[in-house]
Amino acid sequence: DIQMTQSPASLSASLGETVTIQCRASEDIYSGLAWYQQKPGKSPQLLIYGASSLQDGVPSRFSGSGSGTQYSLKISSMQTEDEGVYFCQQGLKYPLTFGSGTKLEIK
């Protein structure tokens, strides 16, 4: 199985700050990566797919980049509604696997 390692496990950011979350795959996943945001008691919401494509309706302050085994999610200007847990997911091979999550809070 492809292991997905996320870092950091948690972080806090001030309003307006730029935030970056990392995701490393145990093998090359050829940009087959998605990012999700999950708020307490809710289902995950797709933010980014194909490593860098923004899902319809997602604010443009979210962006994704990376290739090979290393990927990142950037929030260019932290807003209060961006609090939540962020997960990466590889879509290259079965079984599909997720990172363990990054909890993002407002400082």
Place this chain on the structure above:
Amino acid sequence: QVQLQQSGAELVKPGSSVKISCKASGYTFTSYDMHWIKQQPGNGLEWIGWIYPGNGNTKYNQKFNGKATLTADKSSSTAYMQLSSLTSEDSAVYFCAQGLLSDWFAYWGQGTLVTVSS
């Protein structure tokens, strides 16, 4: 618009089975894989498998072989997941999710909480 409506929370005894449902609307149910995903409290997400309702084909995460059984009813556009021989490790929220033609999930059910307790 695509909607996935899951059945309500379940409290079940160890050793028993439970069947949860996911009713789909807003797209052609028989044309796209329906995925199931497990989330234990405070834990991450685990992919269980998918079913293609058009012909009933399934693909499972090996970890869930013998634990989860995926079925679908075309007449009601409803996907089902049965979990058997339940233990405390099966206590979790279970989601159905739909990516249409992709293996990322733009559409999720609201989740079904399964609690295994005597």
